[in-house]
Amino acid sequence: MATRYLGAAVRRVEDSRLLKGEGCYLDDLALPAGLETAFVRSTIAHGLIRAVDASAARALPGVLAVYLAEDLGPSARRPMPLAAPHPLLTQPRTQAPLATDEVCYVGQPIALVVADNRYIAEDAAALVAIDYDPLPVITDCRRALDSAAALAHRGADHNRAATLTARFGDAAAAFAGAAFSVVERIEMERGGAHSMEGRGVAAMPSPDGMGITLWSSTQAPYMIRRLLAAHLDWDESRIRVIAPDVGGGFGPKAVFYPEEVVIPLAALRLRRPVRWVEDRREHFQATTQQRLQAWDVEVAADVAGRLIAIRGRGVHDAGAFVPYGVLLPLSSLWPFPGPYALEALDLSLDVVFTNMVPTSPVRGAGRPYANFVIERLVDRVADALALDRAEIRRRNFIPRDKFPYATGMTYRDGSKVTYDSGDFEACLTEAMRRAEYADFATRRAAAAERGLRRGIGLASYVEDTGAGPFEGVSVRVLPNGRVHAVTSAASQGQGHATIIAQICADALGISPDLVTVTSADTDALAYGMGTYGSRVAVAAGSSALNAAAAVRAKALRLAASLLQCASDDLTIAEGRIVRRSGPADTGLDLALLAARLAGTPGIPLPDGFAPGLEATDYAPIAATATASGTHIAEVEVDPATGAVAVVAYVVAHDCGNVLNPLLVDGQILGGVVHGIGNALFEQMVYDPTGQPLSSNYGEYLLPLASEMPRIDIAHIETPSPHNPLGAKGAGEGGTIPAAAALISALEDALRGEGARFSKHPVSPEDVIEAIQLGRCVREVVPSASPGGGLLEIAGG
């Protein structure tokens, strides 16, 4: 089959509707006689609920019900199922949909008000009086394992949820034999996802009361169905989950939340549709967050700047519960040692509970943590040796002839972390060319004349993408010749429908505009996973390719049998079956063939043909596809104000075969901006009592158009051997190295001052402080014995 559309910048099939305001997001669903709700949430970070008085709320006109846990039966009170159990998780704590006695974070749901409309629901929620007995609070994960630390959960022995380790080689010997080593403390603050549409759930009982339809603004409708069925002890077949248009996901919308249990329970009780839509304040309080990790790490190297080993200890803030088990902290270990070949690695990571909203993957999941740690260390070694930051990377890259390359790490299923393909040096070289790296000194000098400090920095990365085991797609030619493709993968704006339409269009010789793609309805396809980890183009794309090819083969087989020729003699062009040789026209088109296989009463199907011009495929995805690349950032710092302007940004990215450059670039741009937000702006601030001090967009800064540089993107394509498209994921690679690249540039800008930054976000105050404290670059001290003679560079 010729690829006419795959690989081309096909405009999105999703757009016309969305541009006209005809999208249908959760809050737009027209639910007959639907009720609206407001949750009553804990206002303290830790305490016991002594009494709840909901009488005034219940008495308010327009209120149908105020439900406490005790009102909704045992499934409102028991802990929710763990999405990803793990043997190292020693305290697998999940929350009950509604808190019964103990609350462990501000924002934890305690009661639900159901009313005629949201105004009344909120009025009533404010009338629910809760009497608490406060308990001691832990908010600083770095102190959570101190013997004197407050306990995040009453009666627990300690705050440790798990200790994860990752090691290969003999780190102690590697450090002992190294020329020198550098130690560093690295910290990354909590940030949020901030999809512009908050979360939302609506539920409608089936007319017979036996089943329920749930709409959720989720990334993983099949997981919601499975976990909800498990929690309610229902057959999955009684639950239908649909994700309508979803206004951004970024990770937290792949979590199974209390609201996804409470809303259906309320709907079942009231026998009416019930909806809850998260407001922005709730998003700050009750949607999972990410990016608090603190590390003490050390890297050993030789005098040529060859990295030999990394060792260290980290702590990961799980928040109050672990709905996702230890998936997030685990995924911050797999990406070590990044694109570099190391002899040894020895890491241990304590996952601890705190009295804040749980953490979950957010764009990049654990990979941005790992990248920030690795790239800071690489920069430190470069600085210690006065080596160029690009050169040190080049010296340490896994060379292109070493793929597939097993890093020495293992995934949670025990398989070896193996990079399938890549050309790290090509990405670096292309990024440097586009960034005009060689001429940077001129630009620095020009900036200095304006009183500004200009710096350039870079970060390289790998990303395991396209996780298995599968995602389903079914492709059906309708009797009118249009094509309907159904996928289990939910979309939050990535453009899945367009990719699938491109694939179907090539296979069936039609225009992508003739393909309608629907997704994320658990009744439409038996099995599915979800949208996370940059996997849909790989997993659903492969299934679409197989399904469309099967449909094409069936169409040609049917045409051949009708025409009494060999199917090899036929092909499809513009939806018509044509002969490859002789007179082209056969008088057959896809519509006719589809109508024939759709059946006519009393008329048998052609011999040997099953009904329907359709096929369903679940392409198995056995191994990850390794995306990689290098980002180069250029910044200007105003030493008087500490303001940082990102003046240029280059991405050289390898996501295998580019299926649609328009969409891939869009994913990268969005990802980079998220990473710039992490580097310079985004931080959830909590006071010591666990009150979130960031609860609106005046107190939590997101990157805006005014702060964004022009971002230049180059594609290097090393196809993945593991899927028929040769594709690799592209959704997160933009975010993963962005903070590291930017902060590298910031340090470079203040090189004269000897400033060091080992945390993010970096605020203007931090910049000023770094300038004022100005640390001198230290000498390289050869290490005589293990742990001795460390070259110590304190972090920010």
Add this chain to the structure above:
Amino acid sequence: MSELHAIALAVNGRKVDAKVEPRRLLADFLRRDLDLTGTHIGCEHGVCGACTILVDGVPVRSCLMFAVQADGCEVVTIEGLAGEDGRLSPLQQEFREHHALQCGFCTPGVLISLTGLLDASPDPDEATIRDVVSGHICRCTGYQAMIAAARAVGGRVASGRS
């Protein structure tokens, strides 16, 4: 609840008479009472810009305005940008061309603000466009393509609305 107030306004060229509570937000009035769900609510505190509509030709946050304040006004929402026949406005068309939207949730507000800008000054420079776009939060696109789309329209034919 509090008493209802009668209001009369024009929405996308159509006359609307309604009775609303004084506290009813214009955004909720449009979405719930008029079923114009293209106006989105992203923050409810005036920062994200998702709820932006034109009131008497000027972009405003419909989450910061009460429905009663729109009495006597002419309101245009995202549903009013495309032609009667469903044809996209040039700005909408360029958004599609440049891939200036992903999830599409912020998009109606951005389109309205840029329409307001292009109506007022048909060929804005990049700095002006960037300034207008910076009144919106988009978590998906990184903004770059929106700015390119607006530039592509600039100088040609304003927003295409009469």
